[in-house]
Amino acid sequence: MIMKKIKKHKRLVLVTLSYLGLFIFAPDIALTSANNSVYYLLEMLQVLPVIFLLTILIDAWVPKELITKKLGAKSGFSGNLFSILLGSLSAGPIYAAFPLSKLLLKKGASVANIVIILSSWAVIKVPMLLNEAKFLGVNFMIVRWVLTVITILFMGYIISLFVKKEDILNSNDASISNTSFKINKQHCIGCGICARVYPEYFEMNNDKAKVKSPIVTKDNKKIIEASIDECPVNAISLNHKK
Amino acid sequence: MDIFVLSFWGITIVLTIISLIKDKKKTFVSMKKSKKMMGSMVIEIISIIFLIGLVLTIIPPDSISSVLGSTNVFLSTVAAAIVGSITLIPAFVAFPLVGSFVDVGASIVPAVAFLTTLTMVGIVTFPLEKREFGFKFAIVRNVLSFSFAIVIALTMGVIL
Numbered sequence: 033m034i035m036k037k038i039k040k041h042k043r044l045v046l047v048t049l050s051y052l053g054l055f056i057f058a059p060d061i062a063l064t065s066a067n068n069s070v071y072y073l074l075e076m077l078q079v080l081p082v083i084f085l086l087t088i089l090i091d092a093w094v095p096k097e098l099i100t101k102k103l104g105a106k107s108g109f110s111g112n113l114f115s116i117l118l119g120s121l122s123a124g125p126i127y128a129a130f131p132l133s134k135l136l137l138k139k140g141a142s143v144a145n146i147v148i149i150l151s152s153w154a155v156i157k158v159p160m161l162l163n164e165a166k167f168l169g170v171n172f173m174i175v176r177w178v179l180t181v182i183t184i185l186f187m188g189y190i191i192s193l194f195v196k197k198e199d200i201l202n203s204n205d206a207s208i209s210n211t212s213f214k215i216n217k218q219h220c221i222g223c224g225i226c227a228r229v230y231p232e233y234f235e236m237n238n239d240k241a242k243v244k245s246p247i248v249t250k251d252n253k254k255i256i257e258a259s260i261d262e263c264p265v266n267a268i269s270l271n272h273k274k
Numbered sequence: 275m276d277i278f279v280l281s282f283w284g285i286t287i288v289l290t291i292i293s294l295i296k297d298k299k300k301t302f303v304s305m306k307k308s309k310k311m312m313g314s315m316v317i318e319i320i321s322i323i324f325l326i327g328l329v330l331t332i333i334p335p336d337s338i339s340s341v342l343g344s345t346n347v348f349l350s351t352v353a354a355a356i357v358g359s360i361t362l363i364p365a366f367v368a369f370p371l372v373g374s375f376v377d378v379g380a381s382i383v384p385a386v387a388f389l390t391t392l393t394m395v396g397i398v399t400f401p402l403e404k405r406e407f408g409f410k411f412a413i414v415r416n417v418l419s420f421s422f423a424i425v426i427a428l429t430m431g432v433i434l
Contacts, residue, residue: 044321069327078279084312085286092304123279127399130406154393159276160365167373183422195411
């Protein structure tokens with residue numbers, strides 16, 4: 033149990049141990065480092081709650097169809113421009129963009145547009161551009177901005193050639209390799225038990241049960257196995273991809 | 275907090291209240307999902323932040339000066355890009371720092387490489403990116419961003 037916890041948070045354990053070691057052998061280094069971290073902790077506290085609320089709002093109210101239309105594979109150049117706009121209107125460091133982008137990807141955005149959102153989130157921000165113009169000159173800022181936007185668009189395109197959406201959704205650390213679950217439409221009698229007991233995973237559609245998101249993860253594996261047992265006609269099954 | 279972050283707080287809080295009024299249940303279901311996703315991420319972020327603190331002690335922002343001032347432009351550009359990838363310096367520190375160097379006559383090429391990798395390439399945040407998007411995506415995005423930062427820098431050297 034303890035070993036499992038340590039393994040799960042190995043980075044936290046490692047960092048804590050290094051700080052403890054430094055406090056004993058080089059307390060000034062440990063203090064400076066802790067002081068350096070304060071700025072970033074504050075930054076995190078300023079931004080993450082907003083990101084948390086935003087993911088809730090997008091998840092609850094923005095329909096998948098809309099995101100697929102505006103940011104999906106068929107959204108074309110206007111989808112790319114929209115992604116740049118979304119990224120630049122953001123606040124906070126690049127890691128704040130990860131949960132939001134992941135959600136957009138799940139809801140239908142294309143890999144290219146996710147790269148564009150992440151990159152413009154990192155580089156293009158109005159307060160940052162003003163700062164840059166102030167210290168390095170307006171010309172410098174504009175030229176760098178134009179070159180960066182071109183690069184970001186280009187990069188989105190290249191990465192979407194290498195990395196497919198399934199690579200990202202399946203490679204999640206939390207998911208068990210390539211396992212999904214499905215409903216056999218021929219067997220399903222539409223009793224609705226699964227949708228009533230596990231509304232997070234199943235819904236009813238034309239008197240047949242439908243899987244909401246077929247990905248099996250460490251967290252939901254037990255629940256899905258339970259739902260398999262519960263189905264009176266054994267219509268739910270796990271699906272192992274090669 | 276700058277005006278940008280403040281307005282984000284305002285807008286999202288208002289929208290969340292509207293969402294709660296419109297459909298409490300729906301909002302709570304999404305909240306549960308979001309909590310699960312963010313919960314474990316926060317622990318990871320905090321450990322990474324303290325790691326950043328350590329990195330900044332070992333490689334203080336001023337150390338970029340020795341890299342930017344070097345005479346071989348190509349080598350110093352690559353070195354500046356590497357330093358930019360490792361460290362995470364807030365923009366309001368980075369711009370005046372780099373600006374002061376360009377003012378005294380240092381080449382802008384390494385300066386641009388540094389500024390671009392600083393935000394686009396994240397070695398310290400790599401584990402977080404890998405966690406959310408997988409190793410393949412994270413490595414391809416970071417390597418490409420690094421290479422393009424150097425391309426942008428060299429192009430700017432030609433233009434300006």
